[in-house]
Amino acid sequence: MTEQLPALQILITMMAAPLCVLVRNARVSWAIALLANAFACWVAWQLLQQVQTTGVIRYALGGWAAPSGIEYYIDTMNAAVLLLVSGISTLSLLYAYKSVSKAVPMAKHYLFYSAWLLCVTGLMGIVITGDAFNVFVFLEVSSLATYMLISFGDDRRALTASFRYLVLGSVGASFILIGIGFLYAATGSLNMVDLAERIPDSESQRAVLVAFSFITIGVLIKAAVFPLHAWLPNAYTFAPIAVTAFLAGTATKVSLYVLLRFFFSIFGEAYSFGQLFLNTVLLPAAIAGFVLMSLVAIFQTDLRRMLAYSSVAQIGYIVAGFALASQAGLTAGIVHIVNHAMVKTALFMAVGCIIYRVGHAHRPSLDSLFKHMPFTCVAFIISGLGLIGVPLTVGFVSKFTLIGAAMERGWWILAGLVLISSLMAVVYVGRVVEVMLFRQSRQSGPESSGLSEAPVTMLIPMYVLVAMGLYFGINGSQTLSVAGEAARQLLGGF
Amino acid sequence: MTQAIGLYSYWIVILLMMAGLYIMIARYNLVKKIIGLGLFQTSIFYLYITMGKVDGGTAPILVEDATLLYSNPVPHVLILTAIVVGVATSAVALALIVRIYESFDTIEEDEIKAIEAQEPDS
Numbered sequence: 001m002t003e004q005l006p007a008l009q010i011l012i013t014m015m016a017a018p019l020c021v022l023v024r025n026a027r028v029s030w031a032i033a034l035l036a037n038a039f040a041c042w043v044a045w046q047l048l049q050q051v052q053t054t055g056v057i058r059y060a061l062g063g064w065a066a067p068s069g070i071e072y073y074i075d076t077m078n079a080a081v082l083l084l085v086s087g088i089s090t091l092s093l094l095y096a097y098k099s100v101s102k103a104v105p106m107a108k109h110y111l112f113y114s115a116w117l118l119c120v121t122g123l124m125g126i127v128i129t130g131d132a133f134n135v136f137v138f139l140e141v142s143s144l145a146t147y148m149l150i151s152f153g154d155d156r157r158a159l160t161a162s163f164r165y166l167v168l169g170s171v172g173a174s175f176i177l178i179g180i181g182f183l184y185a186a187t188g189s190l191n192m193v194d195l196a197e198r199i200p201d202s203e204s205q206r207a208v209l210v211a212f213s214f215i216t217i218g219v220l221i222k223a224a225v226f227p228l229h230a231w232l233p234n235a236y237t238f239a240p241i242a243v244t245a246f247l248a249g250t251a252t253k254v255s256l257y258v259l260l261r262f263f264f265s266i267f268g269e270a271y272s273f274g275q276l277f278l279n280t281v282l283l284p285a286a287i288a289g290f291v292l293m294s295l296v297a298i299f300q301t302d303l304r305r306m307l308a309y310s311s312v313a314q315i316g317y318i319v320a321g322f323a324l325a326s327q328a329g330l331t332a333g334i335v336h337i338v339n340h341a342m343v344k345t346a347l348f349m350a351v352g353c354i355i356y357r358v359g360h361a362h363r364p365s366l367d368s369l370f371k372h373m374p375f376t377c378v379a380f381i382i383s384g385l386g387l388i389g390v391p392l393t394v395g396f397v398s399k400f401t402l403i404g405a406a407m408e409r410g411w412w413i414l415a416g417l418v419l420i421s422s423l424m425a426v427v428y429v430g431r432v433v434e435v436m437l438f439r440q441s442r443q444s445g446p447e448s449s450g451l452s453e454a455p456v457t458m459l460i461p462m463y464v465l466v467a468m469g470l471y472f473g474i475n476g477s478q479t480l481s482v483a484g485e486a487a488r489q490l491l492g493g494f
Numbered sequence: 495m496t497q498a499i500g501l502y503s504y505w506i507v508i509l510l511m512m513a514g515l516y517i518m519i520a521r522y523n524l525v526k527k528i529i530g531l532g533l534f535q536t537s538i539f540y541l542y543i544t545m546g547k548v549d550g551g552t553a554p555i556l557v558e559d560a561t562l563l564y565s566n567p568v569p570h571v572l573i574l575t576a577i578v579v580g581v582a583t584s585a586v587a588l589a590l591i592v593r594i595y596e597s598f599d600t601i602e603e604d605e606i607k608a609i610e611a612q613e614p615d616s
Contacts, residue, residue, distance in 0.1 A: 133572055140579040147586055156597040157610055163590045167518060170531055170583050177538055177576060184569070185545045 002046070006059040006072040009043045009082065010125050012036050017117040026101075026109035033113040034093045037120060041086040044124075048079035052485075058130070066130075067194045073130025077334070077486035081127045081257045084338055088249035088345055089120045091461035096242035098455045099352050103154045103240040112152055116246075119145035123254045132180045132266070133190045135258060136173065139222070143169050146251060150239040161234035168221060168231045175218030182211035193494045196266050208267075212276065215262055223255035225319055226289030229312045236308035241352035244304065248311055249345035253337050256318055263322070264330075264490040273325040282323035287417055289316030294424035298431070303351045303361040306428055307344065310387065313421065314340045320414060321402050328405035330487035335479050336398035339472065343386040343394060346465035350380035353454035353462065363432055367439045372451035375459055377436050379466050384429035386469050389422050394469045397476035503544040510537035522603040524594065528587045535580040542569040542576070 016036035020029035051057060051074055059072040074082075093116065104112050122142025126135055147169070151162040184190055186207035187198040202208055217228075224232040232252075236244045263272045272278045293313035300306035318340070321333025351361050353376040358366065370377040382393070389395035399418060406414040453459070472479050510533055517530025546569035554567035595601050598609055 133575075137575055137579070140583070144579075144582055144586055147590070151590055151593065156594075157613065159590055159594045159597060160606055160610065163524065163587065163594060166583070166587050166590065167527060167531060171515075171518070171534070174535055174538055178541065181538070181542050181545060181569075184572075190568075190572075 002050070003059075005043050005047055005050070006057060006074060006128060007061065009040060009047065009086075009128055010121055012039050012043075013117045013124070014121045017114045017121065020110050020114040020117060024110050026106050029110040029113045030093070030097055033117050034090065036117060037086060037090040037093055040120070040124065041083070041090050044079065044082040044086045047074055048076075048083050051076055051079045056489075067189055067191050070134055071130040071191060071193075072128050073192060074128060075486070075489050076482060077257070077260065077490060078127050080334075080338065080482050080486060081254065082124055084341055085120065085123050085127065085250045085254060088341055089116075089123075089246060091464060092242055092246035092249070092345065092349075095245065095349055095352070095458050095461040096240075098458050099242045099356055100152075100240055102356060104152050108152070112149070112240075115145045115148040115152075116243075118142070119149060119246075120250075123250055126254050127257055130192045131190055132183060132192055132195060136177050136180060139173050139176065139258075142251070142254075143173060143222075146247065149243045149247075150235050152240050152243065153238040154240070155238045157234065158238035161231075161238045165231040165235045172218045172221030172228075175214045175221070177218075179211040179213075179215035179218060182207045182214065186211065192261070192266055196268065196494045199267065199271070209276075212267060212272070216259075216278075216281075219255055219259045219262065220285075223252050223259060223315060223319075224312055225315055226285055226293060226312055229289070229293075229315075232312060233305055233308040236311065236348075237302060237304045241304070241348060241355055244308075245345045245348035245352060248307070248348050249341035252311070252315055253341055256315070256322075256333075256337060259319075260322065260330075260334075260490060265494055268493055269325055269491055279323040279325060282319055283414070286316045286320035286323055287414065289313060289319070290421045291316075291417055291424075294421045294428070298424060298428045300428075301363050303354070303363055303432065304348070306363070306432075307347055307351065310425065310428065311344055313425075314344065314387075316421075317399070317402060317418065320418070321405065324405050324409055324411075326405060326409060327484070327487055327491060328401065328408050330490060331480065331484045332398060332402035332405045334486050335401060335476075335483040338479055338483070339386075339394035339398045339469075342465050342469045342472070343383050346379060346383040346462055346469060347387065349458065349462040349465070350376050350383065353379075353458050356454055356458065357451055363435055366432075366435050369436045369451075373453050375463075376454050379459075379462050380436070381433055382466050383469060384433065386473065388425045388429055391473075392470070393473040394476070394479075395473075397473060397480065401480065503540070503547075507537050507541045507544065510534075510540065524591045524601045524603060525588075527603075528584060528591070531587070532580065532584055535576070535583075539573045539577060539580075542573040545569050 013036045016032050020032055023029055057074040060066060061070045061072060119142050122138045122145060125138030129135055147162045147166045151159050183195060186202045186204045187195055189195050189198055199208055221228045290313040293309045297306045297309035300309060318333045318336050321329045321336060355361050386393035386395040389399040403415045403418055514530045514534030514537060518527050521527055546566040548563060548565045551563045551565040554564040591601055598606050600606060
């Protein structure tokens, strides 16, 4: 049983997806999806334990040995991201039950959960696989399901947001496909470990360079790294809020994982950063991302759009950590992947609770919401503090590590800009908190009379994330040691 | 020079790819954008098939004669998967366009943008 865990990780959710379509019942399909996700979460936890005790797991799918067959390759990095994806997905599904019942017609729920399961399968597949072409296949599985999930939004602009994402996402995925093709032409292999060995000896280094460029651009589009983030704000704003919470914590994070895998494991740190000076491209993009997008977030009146721009900014921090290409920088980037996923998912869940009761997320008309929905507001405030990076929250752990890593390299300007951008986060989170807590209801006040707290099934997953955020904020050594271990493995190559 | 002409297959790839990208950027009609995307993806299929070709090789079918030269079958298999993905992408995109037409009464992107600009955020 335990040696088959890598296959089960993908199979259970994949088989559950058609099952949902067959049962055609909203509640049953929700239950199937939740069970399948919880099982995937358990498998990921087992894998993480196993990796930490026995080291890297290599699983030959269908018994076909590595270079020619498809292999699942699991080290600390994969296992951690797998746990993150399946965990966030499980919590968001629990949350989705009430939240989605308002946004999506009951008759379409089974399709919704089926698409969700396919999306999770794709995301976990990208992470677990050790085969470059397999990455593309799973990427498209998750992307197609994501387009569908976004188009479930009740605003008609969800359709155009989904379409724009489809066009950009397909171009990004196609770029990755071209890159993998060139890699195959240059080396004759698709297995990641094999590729890493063969690339330095390849006769056609120019093909490798072309492959590198195409893959970089393709993955940066999927990860929504500034300035390739154009699809993200609308998609996050108009998708059903449970989907946004789920995607904000997983989809872009998985793309960032792919970035790490290709830059560090396959091409190698010496090639990407030593020979090609990748940091001269990544660092300006990252800095411009977190400074400009934080600035843009300040002026948004819709909470969802504000958080979407903030997401692009946070991705900037993560990429800045990668661009440092040092043990400390990578650790900061990886730990922020996990930390930001927890914080941002909790924030979107809080906004979802507000939308569920109030009907919109327009900041200026949320006066004195705290009186009516105290639990939601407290969760929003705690997570908001985490987003800013106040001590005792997860945001502090990752920003502290990132600034430390920047100083270690002597990049004082980067450290300063991270602080400035954090101050901007104080402004945009603060504006919401100010309205929620202190502003008096005007006479034209919203539907505030008779407003009550969000349902318990929505509060529980949100508070699980808030509690995890606080726990890992106070006791950051656990996540940091896993991230540090992952960074060490990445810098060491395969 | 002769080498450049000998690689004509790659020139076709580049031509198709750039034509596809151009259509996606320059055309406002959503269906035409998807046609551009299809062209773009087709060019990649062509790239893979070209890569797999071995000069003078036959189709990679199992035969008795072990010395027979045959083309590399792996890119063919890969591209079979990519073709399926491409079809699925087009299908999802066209379904979305139908829904967009139902709710906006147009599939011209500039007109949709004008309509969207009038709608407040929440």
